Amino acid sequence: MSPTAHADVRRVDWRFLLPDPDLGRVAYPAPRQPELLAALREVSTVVERAPATELEGFDVVVLTGTRHEMAEAIEHAPAGAWIVAEAGGRAAVGLAARLRRRGFEDVAAHWMWPDVQRCREIVPMRSQALRHALDRRDPGAALRLRVRLARTLARTPLFALVVDHAVVVARVPS
Template structure:
């Protein structure tokens, strides 16, 4: 097995292993990925050079998948949906084999289209033994931050965090953000006195009344990302604060953010969970919800869950019943 096979899988499977709705063009837009894929890839594998041929190959795949998603979003027919799925699988298989072969044969310098030459030495046995495990850990951590591609700028720079001090989200933020400030560890008075200086603020299960304080550290034009748990998880985390707060659904948070002057407030459903999201679905898009909940499963448990979710969707109670909802909002810019 090639030493770089895990890297090849990351490069070629980055899109198809992400939320399945992505390939249908219903949640993410390929333009976000196309704009930052070069910096994104180089940031993950700084310990070795990635040839420009691989980056160009990856960019070509993005363009083809963007065309495939656009075609499906226009036709919306079962035949075109099946054809798109087949195209996605063929693309993944072709690019995986191609990139694996290219990475496996990197024994000489590689010339880039920009006139630069990058050295590609064969790694030592110690590095070969540790790199697959390390890159797999990075990939799993990066999936915890898939929501960043919903932001105008996916690169996390100056980030403030309100929430539990120990979680996979905190670990991922410490790994992939340029600067992380744990606001939850500072006294409330100190947080209020801090001038707004963060482009991205993240809050986990805050009370609706706390959004005003949280927004004070966010720069005008910055983005706020909020994670809301289920009714029961919220009750457990906020024990003693009353059922009224625990039952606060996305609508209450959306209304609170709009009163604070936030723009483009959108709620997303992370299915099945934040840590292992296979799909990130916009709750205000009926077509995306119907597509996801209309899929058939061979597992009777999944069929039962999907039936309950469809019933909740038709009754209008889906947003309150589901477990993992996030909010993405943009603070109004100064005029």
């Protein structure tokens, strides 16, 4: 595997949040990011740029669009499929709450640090693990105040406001 391909595959490290990191049949409705599409092709049996209204038969539906585009795809996701939605922290927490209310299973929002392209850590948004991830960072004097603020916010739902990159995973009810 070339170094470029390896970098592309890291783009979808969130796949390890699912029961099987081999994603099987993947639907990726619009809008599409070329680097994400390339990475999905490396780790999936099939990747189709399917319209949000034609998702039957897919194992995983990957979403990166607006709230409206995500809602349309979620509405048409097949029973038993996994939803993987990339969004900012506030949007991710809101999406996770909506999915729980709608009866989706295994719903979780995770912080992708430092971002989805160069992700080095995937941390549950509301957990002891989040506080631990922040506590072991010492960014140096220039950013120390920012980390202290993040540690304080991590004790509250407000942490989502400062997270730029997050991913929500959920299983469509059968």
